[in-house]
Amino acid sequence: MKITFIQTGGTIDKDLPKAVKGYAFEIGNPAVERILGKIKANFEYEIIPLLQKDSLDLNDEDRKKIQEECENNFNDKIVITHGTDTMTQTAKWLSEIKNKTIVFTGASKPEKFWDSDSMFNVGSAVLACQTLPPGIYIVMNGRVHAWDKVKKHQITGQFVEI
Amino acid sequence: MKITFIQTGGTIDKDLPKAVKGYAFEIGNPAVERILGKIKANFEYEIIPLLQKDSLDLNDEDRKKIQEECENNFNDKIVITHGTDTMTQTAKWLSEIKNKTIVFTGASKPEKFWDSDSMFNVGSAVLACQTLPPGIYIVMNGRVHAWDKVKKHQITGQFVEI
Amino acid sequence: MKITFIQTGGTIDKDLPKAVKGYAFEIGNPAVERILGKIKANFEYEIIPLLQKDSLDLNDEDRKKIQEECENNFNDKIVITHGTDTMTQTAKWLSEIKNKTIVFTGASKPEKFWDSDSMFNVGSAVLACQTLPPGIYIVMNGRVHAWDKVKKHQITGQFVEI
Amino acid sequence: MKITFIQTGGTIDKDLPKAVKGYAFEIGNPAVERILGKIKANFEYEIIPLLQKDSLDLNDEDRKKIQEECENNFNDKIVITHGTDTMTQTAKWLSEIKNKTIVFTGASKPEKFWDSDSMFNVGSAVLACQTLPPGIYIVMNGRVHAWDKVKKHQITGQFVEI
Numbered sequence: 332m333k334i335t336f337i338q339t340g341g342t343i344d345k346d347l348p349k350a351v352k353g354y355a356f357e358i359g360n361p362a363v364e365r366i367l368g369k370i371k372a373n374f375e376y377e378i379i380p381l382l383q384k385d386s387l388d389l390n391d392e393d394r395k396k397i398q399e400e401c402e403n404n405f406n407d408k409i410v411i412t413h414g415t416d417t418m419t420q421t422a423k424w425l426s427e428i429k430n431k432t433i434v435f436t437g438a439s440k441p442e443k444f445w446d447s448d449s450m451f452n453v454g455s456a457v458l459a460c461q462t463l464p465p466g467i468y469i470v471m472n473g474r475v476h477a478w479d480k481v482k483k484h485q486i487t488g489q490f491v492e493i
Numbered sequence: 494m495k496i497t498f499i500q501t502g503g504t505i506d507k508d509l510p511k512a513v514k515g516y517a518f519e520i521g522n523p524a525v526e527r528i529l530g531k532i533k534a535n536f537e538y539e540i541i542p543l544l545q546k547d548s549l550d551l552n553d554e555d556r557k558k559i560q561e562e563c564e565n566n567f568n569d570k571i572v573i574t575h576g577t578d579t580m581t582q583t584a585k586w587l588s589e590i591k592n593k594t595i596v597f598t599g600a601s602k603p604e605k606f607w608d609s610d611s612m613f614n615v616g617s618a619v620l621a622c623q624t625l626p627p628g629i630y631i632v633m634n635g636r637v638h639a640w641d642k643v644k645k646h647q648i649t650g651q652f653v654e655i
Numbered sequence: 656m657k658i659t660f661i662q663t664g665g666t667i668d669k670d671l672p673k674a675v676k677g678y679a680f681e682i683g684n685p686a687v688e689r690i691l692g693k694i695k696a697n698f699e700y701e702i703i704p705l706l707q708k709d710s711l712d713l714n715d716e717d718r719k720k721i722q723e724e725c726e727n728n729f730n731d732k733i734v735i736t737h738g739t740d741t742m743t744q745t746a747k748w749l750s751e752i753k754n755k756t757i758v759f760t761g762a763s764k765p766e767k768f769w770d771s772d773s774m775f776n777v778g779s780a781v782l783a784c785q786t787l788p789p790g791i792y793i794v795m796n797g798r799v800h801a802w803d804k805v806k807k808h809q810i811t812g813q814f815v816e817i
Numbered sequence: 818m819k820i821t822f823i824q825t826g827g828t829i830d831k832d833l834p835k836a837v838k839g840y841a842f843e844i845g846n847p848a849v850e851r852i853l854g855k856i857k858a859n860f861e862y863e864i865i866p867l868l869q870k871d872s873l874d875l876n877d878e879d880r881k882k883i884q885e886e887c888e889n890n891f892n893d894k895i896v897i898t899h900g901t902d903t904m905t906q907t908a909k910w911l912s913e914i915k916n917k918t919i920v921f922t923g924a925s926k927p928e929k930f931w932d933s934d935s936m937f938n939v940g941s942a943v944l945a946c947q948t949l950p951p952g953i954y955i956v957m958n959g960r961v962h963a964w965d966k967v968k969k970h971q972i973t974g975q976f977v978e979i
Contacts, residue, residue: 369608373651443770450613457617473537484675776856
């Protein structure tokens with residue numbers, strides 16, 4: 332089994348890398364690298380650092396790039412790490428891809444934080460990739476959802492069925 | 494959706510709680526409590542602190558207790574945290590339970606460790622519970638296995654298909 | 656022994672608290688609270704959440720506020736958590752306070768990060784408070800410096816003697 | 818400035834390194850290595866992995882070894898990481914060393930734990946080394962004590978003045 336991880340940015344990858352005048356968060360290396368470094372993964376994988384943006388900053392060009400990567404990649408199991416604020420918008424761009432299991436996940440706290448939910452979410456996404464039929468899914472907070480059946484709740488930040 | 498978590502002990506729960514003469518590891522409170530405390534779980538759950546043992550110490554009486562809990566519990570989605578050394582032995586005791594999705598998981602490093610794999614594994618197990626048909630499974634290192642198709646590799650510690 | 660901790664902000668306190676549209680870092684609760692919560696402190700303390708700013712944003716009014724708090728506080732052992740970029744500028748405002756041991760410290764990574772240096776630095780500052788004569792000091796990276804004998808190196812981010 | 822760190826074992830270094838049948842805690846690599854790896858130390862240091870024992874297991878031969886290392890080492894700033902249960906007993910063996918600042922420290926939770934106090938204590942010890950006159954000290958829970966003025970409280974685990 333092989334999984335392709337695509338980095339787009341979002342909270343999961345937020346870091347503060349500068350030694351001097353490190354004013355604001357920046358998107359660092361893919362959190363997935365560090366997470367898989369801890370788990371002795373029993374599967375093959377590749378990590379594609381495609382985009383490094385907060386999901387509120389993603390534009391159509393970015394989403395087209397994600398779509399093309401998903402379409403052209405030879406693998407049929409894909410996990411996309413992505414900011415939660417616009418996850419469903421990006422998912423819509425992939426809705427015509429019919430032969431792959433594509434799972435969006437992310438985090439409400441950066442992987443760099445010791446109280447992050449990122450390892451849990453990536454663990455869920457890796458499992459969803461293997462057990463779900465082709466389709467576009469969102470995996471967060473211990474749940475899996477079809478991409479077009481949820482929205483992010485504007486107070487709790489959780490995904491709720493619509 | 495509701496998930497029942499059953500604590501049996503194992504590395505995932507190892508802790509060093511004593512302030513004085515805290516010589517050796519002990520099994521502490523269920524790691525699952527702390528893990529779910531970080532993820533804003535989007536599902537109902539209960540945690541049953543059934544046993545607190547290294548899995549090398551589990552005996553037939555313990556396994557019978559686990560079996561009875563699984564049989565009698567009203568819920569059909571169960572995650573059992575368990576030491577990896579004898580996970581498949583305990584799973585065998587549950588093999589006659591036909592109407593529930595029961596997932597064993599654990600960790601190679603205690604949840605208390607900052608480089609633990611426990612959040613990843615529990616995240617995987619929670620997802621497996623929702624997406625797999627009834628049966629007894631082992632979820633570790635990013636993979637799901639039918640309980641009777643794997644054994645723990647005696648050098649790497651990973652589960653390998655047999 | 657009693658120590659007064661004054662929060663001014665800086666990297667040590669950076670957090671990402673919002674569940675929705677949590678775009679940028681914000682200064683959260685004092686990191687010192689969480690740090691002291693882990694160590695079973697064997698001394699009395701108070702924590703004063705005076706300012707919540709990146710140190711590049713501190714202005715004269717803010718520095719006056721810090722100065723007044725230090726002067727008026729009844730305690731003679733004070734630890735100020737502060738961004739490193741302008742630590743020496745703020746220290747200068749306190750240079751007329753002659754009867755207190757005042758120690759600036761901070762972090763190059765937020766306390767929220769699992770690879771943060773914040774606990775080490777606060778541990779150093781707490782010790783410096785007890786063992787040094789009255790004066791204004793900067794404690795970072797395992798060293799203590801008189802405030803007017805160092806500057807922050809613009810590449811490494813460490814404090815170097817001048 | 819140069820600091821010599823001597824590892825003797827104790828809770829600070831407890832780890833669970835085995836992939837298979839990792840039943841009990843073992844003393845791993847010096848925690849000080851990992852701690853200094855996070856802080857961009859602004860001083861020179863060496864780490865001497867002298868002993869790897871719970872302090873309840875240290876015997877006279879071990880203590881003689883620690884004494885000889887302290888006497889023969891060319892450096893006059895020494896931090897000894899050590900289990901807290903018998904710290905004062907070992908300190909007594911060093912009480913004739915008059916020209917060095919020797920600081921004992923340790924942890925109530927292993928450095929491997931995310932809620933460990935080890936970074937705080939080592940940060941305190943590093944500072945104590947620089948600011949205190951020659952002597953044998955114990956630094957724990959944010960306090961520094963002359964070695965012969967304290968004992969470990971048998972309920973709280975803290976050091977109390979006697």
